[in-house]
Amino acid sequence: MLSNFNKAFKGWGTNEGLIVSILAHRNAAQRNLIRQVYAEAYGQDLLKDLDKELSNDFERVVMVWTLDPAERDAYLANEATKRFTSSNWVLMEIACSRSSHDLFKVRQAYHARYKKSLEEDVAYHTTGDFRKLLVPLVSAFRYEGEEVNTMLAKSEAKILHEKISDKAYSDDEIIRILTTRSKAQLNATLNHYNNAFGNAINMNLKEDADNEFLKLLRATIKCLTYPEKYFEKLLRLAIKKIGTDEWALTRVVATRAEVDMERIKEEYRRRNSVTLDHDIAGETAGDYERMLLALIGHGDA
Amino acid sequence: MLSNFNKAFKGWGTNEGLIVSILAHRNAAQRNLIRQVYAEAYGQDLLKDLDKELSNDFERVVMVWTLDPAERDAYLANEATKRFTSSNWVLMEIACSRSSHDLFKVRQAYHARYKKSLEEDVAYHTTGDFRKLLVPLVSAFRYEGEEVNTMLAKSEAKILHEKISDKAYSDDEIIRILTTRSKAQLNATLNHYNNAFGNAINMNLKEDADNEFLKLLRATIKCLTYPEKYFEKLLRLAIKKIGTDEWALTRVVATRAEVDMERIKEEYRRRNSVTLDHDIAGETAGDYERMLLALIGHGDA
Numbered sequence: 001m002l003s004n005f006n007k008a009f010k011g012w013g014t015n016e017g018l019i020v021s022i023l024a025h026r027n028a029a030q031r032n033l034i035r036q037v038y039a040e041a042y043g044q045d046l047l048k049d050l051d052k053e054l055s056n057d058f059e060r061v062v063m064v065w066t067l068d069p070a071e072r073d074a075y076l077a078n079e080a081t082k083r084f085t086s087s088n089w090v091l092m093e094i095a096c097s098r099s100s101h102d103l104f105k106v107r108q109a110y111h112a113r114y115k116k117s118l119e120e121d122v123a124y125h126t127t128g129d130f131r132k133l134l135v136p137l138v139s140a141f142r143y144e145g146e147e148v149n150t151m152l153a154k155s156e157a158k159i160l161h162e163k164i165s166d167k168a169y170s171d172d173e174i175i176r177i178l179t180t181r182s183k184a185q186l187n188a189t190l191n192h193y194n195n196a197f198g199n200a201i202n203m204n205l206k207e208d209a210d211n212e213f214l215k216l217l218r219a220t221i222k223c224l225t226y227p228e229k230y231f232e233k234l235l236r237l238a239i240k241k242i243g244t245d246e247w248a249l250t251r252v253v254a255t256r257a258e259v260d261m262e263r264i265k266e267e268y269r270r271r272n273s274v275t276l277d278h279d280i281a282g283e284t285a286g287d288y289e290r291m292l293l294a295l296i297g298h299g300d301a
Numbered sequence: 302m303l304s305n306f307n308k309a310f311k312g313w314g315t316n317e318g319l320i321v322s323i324l325a326h327r328n329a330a331q332r333n334l335i336r337q338v339y340a341e342a343y344g345q346d347l348l349k350d351l352d353k354e355l356s357n358d359f360e361r362v363v364m365v366w367t368l369d370p371a372e373r374d375a376y377l378a379n380e381a382t383k384r385f386t387s388s389n390w391v392l393m394e395i396a397c398s399r400s401s402h403d404l405f406k407v408r409q410a411y412h413a414r415y416k417k418s419l420e421e422d423v424a425y426h427t428t429g430d431f432r433k434l435l436v437p438l439v440s441a442f443r444y445e446g447e448e449v450n451t452m453l454a455k456s457e458a459k460i461l462h463e464k465i466s467d468k469a470y471s472d473d474e475i476i477r478i479l480t481t482r483s484k485a486q487l488n489a490t491l492n493h494y495n496n497a498f499g500n501a502i503n504m505n506l507k508e509d510a511d512n513e514f515l516k517l518l519r520a521t522i523k524c525l526t527y528p529e530k531y532f533e534k535l536l537r538l539a540i541k542k543i544g545t546d547e548w549a550l551t552r553v554v555a556t557r558a559e560v561d562m563e564r565i566k567e568e569y570r571r572r573n574s575v576t577l578d579h580d581i582a583g584e585t586a587g588d589y590e591r592m593l594l595a596l597i598g599h600g601d602a
Contacts, residue, residue, distance in 0.1 A: 104405065107442045117444045119437070120481035131473065135481075136420070139440035141408045143418045172432065180421035180436075 058287040070105035081121040095137035096223040129170040136179035143182040153188035232267040359588040371406035382422040396438035397524040430471040437480035444483040454489035533568040
């Protein structure tokens with residue numbers, strides 16, 4: 001099936017270079033055109049082929065990118081609940097970095113494709129503290145207004161500090177505050193935390209470097225309040241890793257290209273003193289490299 | 302403001318009898334017309350007046366009924382999180398008896414009206430086992446297909462039975478199964494429970510009559526699997542109560558009139574050997590009585 005994908009474009013009188021240059025425009029209508037041509041040529045949806053083994057990084061990034069954003073996230077979330085590809089981080093990332101409406105669209109796409117609910121799979125495939133955090137995160141429909149209740153921010157900063165001081169990291173109240181408050185309110189609460197207790201909350205969550213739940217909690221807070229920093233770090237670790245983590249690279253580039261890639265690139269340059277373009281070009285090659293660079297807007301004015 | 306409501310209709314050349322007869326048609330377009338006329342005449346939305354003290358049962362049922370269903374549920378849910386009108390049952394009822402899409406519309410209406418999320422208020426105003434059950438219930442977006450996984454139904458029936466045998470009524474697994482599975486899947490699981498263990502699950506949850514959490518858990522199961530029985534019982538208790546519980550009567554009649562009132566009436570007749578019409582006529586009076594009877598379709602063919 002996947003070789004068909006290449007054939008589809010070849011039969012269509014094109015080649016990888018052209019695919020990259022079309023997709024570089026990052027135009028949703030053109031992506032839908034590709035899906036339509038594919039469906040007409042092979043009588044099935046592109047998304048179906050994602051279930052098969054993917055033979056190379058280029059095909060993978062083209063296909064993930066070509067999907068509608070809600071379907072793409074539903075696919076990534078489903079993979080993240082499966083035994084051999086499970087990832088609490090991917091679930092958290094989808095839940096925390098998408099807008100409330102976009103997350104709801106992911107839940108709708110999940111119903112349509114998997115005949116189950118996202119939260120049902122997340123709850124079934126996780127246990128203990130991870131379940132306690134992830135199920136409300138993926139089920140949330142946070143208020144998105146900018147209104148902030150200062151009294152509440154102060155009282156909840158105090159609650160967070162008390163629980164963290166007691167090392168009760170998975171306490172009901174910590175989970176409640178992080179999973180239900182609007183991002184604006186949470187930001188106010190964490191600013192009060194910093195002001196009142198002299199440390200950013202994530203500093204106080206650092207004491208045990210091997211605690212996987214604590215790591216996820218810190219990443220959750222970062223992803224909710226500074227998504228560009230969260231994604232910069234993911235890219236940095238994926239690129240610097242011996243062998244490069246292509247799947248993380250593909251995921252971050254494909255999901256953020258149309259959203260906040262400019263801010264992520266800016267953050268990357270600040271943190272690493274080189275551009276993301278430079279590092280991607282250094283660690284990847286061929287069509288895959290060209291595709292990633294096109295997606296992050298390499299060479300754009 | 303509320304006296305304005307009556308004046309609105311009087312100024313409009315009508316009277317209570319006419320309001321009842323218009324609303325008896327249970328037509329959403331006509332209800333919207335009433336809201337529009339009200340808004341034009343008084344420069345504010347009918348819903349705003351719901352926050353004020355309501356002076357009588359007739360006005361209350363007219364206003365609750367006239368609201369758009371999602372706004373009505375958002376209003377009822379918000380009241381149910383407030384200190385003096387708090388009700389875990391109303392929250393559970395809205396979460397469990399509405400369709401997944403309708404529940405999501407309630408969450409959207411909640412954002413628009415209260416500038417907060419429903420789950421945020423529910424989490425903030427509940428604690429312990431009640432929070433643990435209610436937050437995922439109101440956040441759920443259950444799959445609504447009829448597909449059933451029989452293996453899963455058997456294994457989860459067994460889990461439920463083990464936890465209940467250990468009296469671990471608020472165990473994570475019980476909560477997970479009840480709050481995330483589709484209604485069709487849950488029904489299959491509870492049927493297996495009954496077949497394999499010789500009792501309906503609610504029989505095994507009955508041992509402690511004073512345990513409020515157990516009562517809510519039983520009601521949750523009933524509301525998810527036999528909503529007409531759940532509502533029949535609510536109506537029966539509201540009517541038989543010394544003094545009659547008008548607010549419960551108003552809520553059930555206004556929220557179910559357009560949904561499943563025929564089945565609830567049928568269930569009422571089976572369980573009480575008299576009609577719901579008869580009992581409502583016996584326990585209420587005047588315009589309020591006429592309105593309730595009109596809403597439940599009294600005299601319809």
